Amino acid sequence: MIEFDVRTLDTGVGVVTPRGRLNMVAARQFKTILGELVAGGTHRIVVDLAETDFIDSSGLGALIGGVKQTRQQGGDLRIARPTESVMGVLELTNLARVLRPRDAVDTAFDD
Template identity: 70%
Template sequence: MIELDVTTDRGIAVVVPRGRLNMVAARQLRQVLADIITGGTSRIVVDLAETTFLDSSGLGALIGGLKSARQAGGDLRIARPTPEVMTVFTLTNMDKVLRPRDDVGSAFDV
């Protein structure tokens, strides 16, 4: 099971998945992202510094969140991916779509 922490500051929600972002956890992440957007926050940073594993379901949840955030007028950014997670992004070319940021605080800086 994954632990998902959510904080909101200055109109930006930060989601921190801790553990394995796999098929089971992806459902949880999809719901958390949907709840954030439904609650009126469409700028989201997913901090992946404590995510130890990412499979296609987890990647799908992130892409779904990106699409929903953009439809709501915002965006979803990722920050601090672990080497294991970055490997998945690179192999799938999703690092071009979900361009990783070095830190959470500057994820929405220009």
């Protein structure tokens, strides 16, 4: 089971926090949430992975889809605070180089 917390920072950055397993079952809902944010005008999104204890290829695909959606609108999707198990998958798939995990949600767009 997974839950998603969605909020917007004062800077206009959307923050999505998946809590639980970001797998094939949850990826569809995750894609929908990201798509709704982008459609609503939020083109800078941080996915806070501090409470995500597992991610599979479907979850990774949803993240990459979110990157594509935001960049097509002139924005970006960044990830922050991945757990050790999620970071292991990101490194194994070389997506850590593409997504470049950030240490904090609030400063993910400070560069």
